[in-house]
Amino acid sequence: MTNTVSQPVTIASVTAQDGDRVLRDLQSDVLPRWMKVFGSTAPGTVLGPGQGGLVWLDVVVDSLDDVPDRIEHDIAVELADPSPPLLPKTLTESVAPTDVQKVDPIVIGAPLDGPHWLDGNSCCEVTAHRAAVSPLNGELWAPERFAIDFVALDADGKMFKGDRTKLESYAYYGANVHAVADGKVVAVRTDLPEQTAGANPSGLPIDEYGGNHVVQDIGNGHYAFYAHLQTGDGVKVKVGDDLTKGQVVGLLGNSGNTDGPHLHFHVMDGIDPLVANGLPFEIDSFELESRIASDENLGAVAEAGAAAEYAPNVSAGQRKDESPLYLDIMKFDVGS
Numbered sequence: 001m002t003n004t005v006s007q008p009v010t011i012a013s014v015t016a017q018d019g020d021r022v023l024r025d026l027q028s029d030v031l032p033r034w035m036k037v038f039g040s041t042a043p044g045t046v047l048g049p050g051q052g053g054l055v056w057l058d059v060v061v062d063s064l065d066d067v068p069d070r071i072e073h074d075i076a077v078e079l080a081d082p083s084p085p086l087l088p089k090t091l092t093e094s095v096a097p098t099d100v101q102k103v104d105p106i107v108i109g110a111p112l113d114g115p116h117w118l119d120g121n122s123c124c125e126v127t128a129h130r131a132a133v134s135p136l137n138g139e140l141w142a143p144e145r146f147a148i149d150f151v152a153l154d155a156d157g158k159m160f161k162g163d164r165t166k167l168e169s170y171a172y173y174g175a176n177v178h179a180v181a182d183g184k185v186v187a188v189r190t191d192l193p194e195q196t197a198g199a200n201p202s203g204l205p206i207d208e209y210g211g212n213h214v215v216q217d218i219g220n221g222h223y224a225f226y227a228h229l230q231t232g233d234g235v236k237v238k239v240g241d242d243l244t245k246g247q248v249v250g251l252l253g254n255s256g257n258t259d260g261p262h263l264h265f266h267v268m269d270g271i272d273p274l275v276a277n278g279l280p281f282e283i284d285s286f287e288l289e290s291r292i293a294s295d296e297n298l299g300a301v302a303e304a305g306a307a308a309e310y311a312p313n314v315s316a317g318q319r320k321d322e323s324p325l326y327l328d329i330m331k332f333d334v335g336s
Helices: 295-304
Strands: 009-018 021-027 035-037 053-055 070-079 090-099 106-108 114-119 134-136 139-141 148-152 176-178 183-189 212-219 222-229 248-251 263-268 281-291 317-322 328-332
Touching: 009 053, 212 248, 222 248
Parallel strands: 106 281
Antiparallel strands: 009 021, 009 070, 035 053, 070 090, 114 148, 114 328, 134 139, 148 263, 176 248, 183 212, 212 222, 222 263, 281 317, 281 328
């Protein structure tokens, strides 16, 4: 959305519709949670003169048969200084008709092995990943909209023990990272240092955000991105290598834009991890063990070394061809 008038405009609501069927209705009381105003770090629904913003819409239907062919969006706005009839106090417009791509997501293997892997940042909230929409080369790109940050918990539900700034405090640091599918390596970086855990690094050039990484062509316009790997020998492959599913591509590290060891993984539609858009994917098989109880508990686990608190009434068990969700805790078996 872009405000092209010379006064502030408040976005009152955004509604996604299939004809007369309302698919998602974001009113003013919940809209700040799903809206990002360019140039502002605080939640809000006011666009200043010339200012733009984004709204995320997760549209859910009951079955595949209910997926619409086309979605339209009604945006209701309120002007700060109306001047009817050209600029009324309130206005609702139908915009951005969008054809729905009815394409099955790619099904891949797990990039990690073993129990207690936590999805610490992914769909379906407006997390740091989903909100990472970057203006590059004259376009907006959203490579991380389906990205996952994987960390591991130990048997006590802790992410680290001891000094948070020491990489050896994280038992999963150095874990093998596995190829999620067959395919050729098309990009590699190996020369970036490990960061000190416990704080976000400063002064990084944008092309170093992914740290040491591997990009793999997994077919049909899909590229797998394995990021923040260990430096030097922490990357086990080179450009041109033909990988097989399950092969070790590198070791989980803490290079690039990271405040603690983790694997950042996503699938995208291009080779460049920044100038690409993220694509949905499903993992062929995993066991859902549990789920972290809340954002607040995850923060305490990651920052204070607290033990995890688990959500009640989680339907644990085997999952097939599903995408992990934010706060899920999973067991992977790369050898299965």
